[in-house]
Amino acid sequence: MEVFNLEYPNQIYLDDIQEMMSLAIGYFDGVHRGHQEVIGEAKRVAQKKGYKSAVMTFHPHPSVVLSKQKKEIHYITPKRDKMDQFEQFGIDYVFIVRFNEALAQLEPQQFVDEFLIKLGVKHLVAGFDFSYGHKGKGTMNTIEEHSRGMFTFSTIDKITHNEEKISSTAIREKISTGKMEEAHQLLGRPYHLRGTVIQxxxxxxxxxxxxxxxxxxxxxxxxxxxxxxxxxxVSEVIYDGMANIGYKPTFNENEGKPSIEVYIFDFSGNIYGKEVVIDLFHYIRGEQKFSSIEELKSQLHNDEERIRHFFAISS
Structure with a gap:
């Protein structure tokens, strides 16, 4: 998989790409089951027509650029995780378009001319709610006109689970309320966090x-x-564990910034500095302040027992 970074107006067109492409386009935060339908259709068309498969995504989130106030965005899939997902799908090319003020001002026809037609896209796939161009005036209802007959297109209808639209917004709601199993169902995989082990x-x-x-x-x-x-x-080996995400109220620590710590079952060894990935499967309980260390230890033993049982019956 080759990754290219594009920016407007300092666009660098890729003369070395002479391939015809079937391209999936969208922001794709989460790369959830709805997004997977869009990407999957682009791949199917590529295979049928003999095209290369491609994905176009954007960074940073448009709200960072368009918001009048400084805005901090937290992602379901930060850029690296998105790239990992695209690679797992076997995509040939990924184009990361820098979202900036100049891009936001492009009229829909200009966007299509600059980022689709000039790139050599022969088939475009997007979700039914995808929009493009200044103030989102371009939609999948206008794409035929804006394509100038240079490419065909497919629109993926709303994808649902239990009559609920699968969306990044819905997944954020599940994550924020600890409904990890439901987030898993919408994502098609467990929600995960990636980081480095520190002292x-x-x-x-x-x-x-x-x-x-x-x-x-x-x-x-x-x-x-x-x-x-x-x-x-850890080092490509998967362990069960118990994670605490929060502020350690018993010890009155980290009042401003949450900490993440994991008790790894049946493990010993020095892993400081190593990168790890945490898959979150089930919410056990909320944080609470304990009146004594012994009360805390008793609760931790109960938590461990519940988690071991959870994985035993779900494996």
Whole structure:
């Protein structure tokens, strides 16, 4: 998979790409089951027509550029995770278009001319609600006119699960309320966080629960504070574990910034500095402040028992 970064107006056109392409276009935060239908259709057309498969996405999120106030965005799939998903789908080319003020001002016809026709797109696939051009005036109802007859297109209708539209907004709601199983169903995979193991306060060792402290590698959308049943990948080996995401109220720590720590079951070893991936499967309970260390230790034992049982019956 080859990745190209494009920017307007300092666009660099890729003379070395002479291939005809079937291209899926969208922001694709989450690369959820709805997005997968769009990408899958682009791949099917590519295979049928003998085209290369391609994806066009945008970065940063348009709201960062269009908002009048400084805005911080937390992503379901930060850019690296998106690229990983596209590669798993076997996409040939990915185009990451920098979303900036100049791009936001392009009229729909200009956008199509600059980013689709000049690129050599022969078939375009997008969701029914995809829009393009200044103030989103271009839609899949106008794409035929704007294509100038240079490419064909497919529109993917709304994809639902249990009569609910699968969308990034719906997934964020599931994550923010700890409904990890429902987020899993909409994503088509467990929600995950990626980060690096850092030094912590080592208090977990004194409690009998030595934890791995994680510094996230990107601006992930965090689930609600609490304890979770997780699987953690360390050096390509997957372990069951118990994660705490939150503010450690018993010790009055991290009041402003949540911490992420994982007690990895049946594991020992020094993994400081290693990258790990945490898959979140089930919300166990919310954070709470305990009146004593013994009360906290008792609760942690109960949490571990519940999580081991959860994975035993779900495996």
């Amino acid at each position: 912590g306060d080592k208090r977990g060792r004194t409690l009998g629960f030595p934890t791995t402290n994680i510094e996230l590698s990107d601006d992930y959308y965090l689930p609600k504070a609490g304890v979770y049943a997780v699987k953690i990948t």
